[in-house]
Amino acid sequence: MRVVEFQEYGGPEVLKVVEAPAPEPGPGQVGIDVACTGVNFVDLKARADGYRVPRLGYVPGVEVYGRVRAVGPGVEGLAVGQEVTALTEGGAYADVAIADAATVFSLPGGVDLRTAATLPAVLPTAYALVHAVGRLKPGETVLVQGAAGGVGTVVGQLAEAAGAAAVYGVVSGEGKAAYAREHGYDEVFVGEFTQAVRASTGGRGVDLALDPVGGETFSASLASLAAFGRLVSFGNASSAQPWSVGQPELYPLGVSVAGFSILTLARTAPTELRALAERAFATVADGTVSLPVTAEFALEEAAEAHRLMGARGSTGKLLLRVGG
Template identity: 40%
Template structure:
């Protein structure tokens, strides 16, 4: 079984198909999928707003956790029956997938597959941004936009674990969750977010993690303290855009180039900006291994908003569109 996105529109454009993955070729493995995450990337793909997404029709699914069922020629270091995770970008919403053996990451046997799936893309994204991009240190104050989301809830936990004070934007209904995570909540639907953040951190913040993009980036940059960093890792604002998907990203590149030039000329108060994009490779494997260890030890707890059968993928995307969930939605095959 596989879930096929047939065209642009809403969740009704998803179809359940009997298709499945073939046998693995050289250097590849076949995996029976146990759980796959649902992300905002798939919401953008519905609207044809995600960078370089495949042409319709295609199978979505950014990541997966499952069990190896077949080894292709030349594969070593893995065994049939082993639980692994993989970052696929698309194609994970199937009962079976074929992926390069070099890209899979072993999953601790004690981790529930749904919990493990909730930290594959989201956990690596949060871990790398906190530790490798922002390099968060004790005593700093950071701002996390969308702090109650799948990435946001992990970002705030990792930033707090690194010793930072965390401010987080979310709707008022999600503030109790944020407080339980040690976050000082800011309601993005009521009043001015920049004014509310300045009231809490008059000197500015050391880092802003911005998944919104678009015009929100200017506000995020203005909230930085001297030497602070703005990390753009999403483009939720593009759902409201019209025209070619690339247009808003060109505007962001121009804006970032201006800020980088100001920094080089000594006019940016030492502030810097960075794009972040999760991708497979040795650094992904290293980060996910660390994230799994933290999750297994109970030091990182991904809130799971809902677990749904794979065939209910349309319902999962509608929940994300409604904006009422906190944490991660997981599809289970």
Template identity: 40%
Template sequence: MKAVRVTSLDGPRALVVQDVPEPVPGDGEVLIDVHAAGVSFPDLLMTRGRYQRKPELPFSPGVEVAGTVRAAPPGTGLSSGDRVAAFVRVGGWAEVVAAPSEYTFRLPDAMSFRGGAGVVMNYMTAHLALARRARLRAGETVLVHGAAGGLGTASLQVAAALGARTIAVVSTADKAAFARAAGADEAVLAAGWLDGVRALTGERGVDVVADPVGGDRMLDSLRSLTREGRLLVLGFAEGRIPDIPANRLLLKNIDVIGVAWGHLVQEERGYPAEQWSDLLAYYEQGHLRPVDGAAFALDDAPAALARLDDRAATGKITLTVRP
């Protein structure tokens, strides 16, 4: 089979497409013919050896896929030909993958493979962040940084499903329009965003900030929170891990909350199935609408990661593995 491989930790330019043996599924694993694979920030970090998980070279990136079941173990409720999405941790940028059955989920008939390839990690991360970690309540206001990207649009939609008002922070007017189309109630530009948020909330501030960007925004994110607000730390796309001024937490009784879905589900392997049930309900209610970004062929994986790296992406970037 064909697979994208990282041959050295030199970033996207080190990616090559090679012929490799098909995987042999282990106990409890589902063999999947991949139609679409998600492109995510962990993939970019892994090509540079900067992610928490450091696979041995050479390896295939890719943590989420969608396709059809070739073979499934008994007791999973899955059978050959079923349309599924799956989380694979690593190795998803290939024509065939073996995925743990507890991380493999049947797709709704109306959801495309491209949409399915962007649901597992982004929407489950957003669900963990907002429903469980932030304890979001209906009527609260959620601010989302990087709101035009894959995790950003997922966060907007999950927040709306939970009954919250949403404010998107984006870098350009085009991205503001994109975020609104994805479900944001309001959008402000990153330049001067704090003043814009204060105006939108009548100086009250927001209840929750979902921040996958980090860097210089964190201090203003704390300033944007109302009393007993919660800041969700989802990543550091800006490239710098900021310091947290503890006095800001004390004065307004603020919580700073870490969110690491991949680590949590290693210990709670049944949790993703619970999340999938909630997400399917959101989908049926019309809240969950996967936002397709650019699509690239498997051979163009370096360009897909470059699009993510230069912060030009809107929606969920995917690789098309099969038509």
């Protein structure tokens, strides 16, 4: 079978298409013939920085859509030939991927096949940020970094549907700002945002801030909170030192900071992940949210997909086409 792997860390050029034996599922695992796989920023972090890479050569990719190829011992409720979408521990840039059965999901009704590959990582993450961790209430305000990306696209729609009084986004360029305004955002700021947030909220700040960037952006998001506001960190795209907060930051306005990683939740609380995913998938099935696929690449073009995402020129969701 074909896989896209890297034997060293670096730019998109380190991604190479090679032939490898098809893997077989072990106990509690499922083998999937991959039709398409989502491209996520975590894939770029793995390639460039070794994020969550246990060893080289490594095959990136954490979300797939395809058909069950084989099931390992102890797997129930999944059958060979069944259409599924799955969250993986890497390895999705391939003709065949392996996933734990706990993170393999039947397709919800009414979901088209291209959308299916965008579901397992992005949608539950967005749902958790708004509801399970962010605990957004009607009438509250939200500030979202990366508003035009995959997670940001869904968060804007979920926050609007949840009755947010205003949804503010932050993006890196005017083209992305126009895209975000079409997906649930009331105002979108390009680049610096702290003064604009205060101005738009009458000096109050926002009730909920969502940050996948870290570093200075994390600190600025924290400073943009209203009294009793919440900040949820769900990534460190800046590769800055891990954030640290304490009494000086939290006590004056009674704010709080939380964190979320769907890949970590899959390891530590798979039952909670499944319940979260089912609630999240329902929002696509009922039309509450949509996640546009804005660019597709062949498996052999994975490096081009990484270049586009790494140049911060992409919006919505990027896919790799793998099988039929």
